[in-house]
Amino acid sequence: MEVSLGTLIAQGITFFIFVYVTMKYVWPPIMQAIVDRREKIADGLAAAERGKTELEKAGARVEDLLRDARSQAQEIVEQANRRANSILEEARSEGQKQRDRQLATAQAEIEQEVSKAREELRSQVALIAVAGAERILAREIDAKAHQDLLQQLATEI
Secondary structure: OOOOHHHHHHHHHHHHHHHHHHHHHHHHHHHHHHHHHHHHHHHHHHHHHHHHHHHHHHHHHHHHHHHHHHHHHHHHHHHHHHHHHHHHHHHHHHHHHHHHHHHHHHHHHHHHHHHHHHHHHHHHHHHHHHHHHHHHHHOOOOHHHHHHHHHHHHHHO
């Protein structure tokens, strides 16, 4: 197999023409596609990095919001407890005042009843005394009879 010089030169020229055509028409779109793909990958990596940074910032914001929400919730609970204690204290105070008023009213009613009973007792004692005096005057004056009448009056009182 002998290769002639003309064939070798023709193959060399054909190879150089192939390389030239490839470099002129095929290579630039392939390189452009590679560059475009490289840029897309770089953009994707940059976006991922920005996303990671934004996620970290969002996580920090969420922690801050949760801390604030917990603080506000604790404050609301404390206010509710203070208000409940205040309401209980007011209710106790009002109950005490009402109990004192009822007690004073009951005391006044008791005093009125005692006074009324005394008046009734006085009027009954007066009636008994008058009745006893009538009996004494109706009988003759006799010490033994007076003593019996006084004992009878004492038992009636």
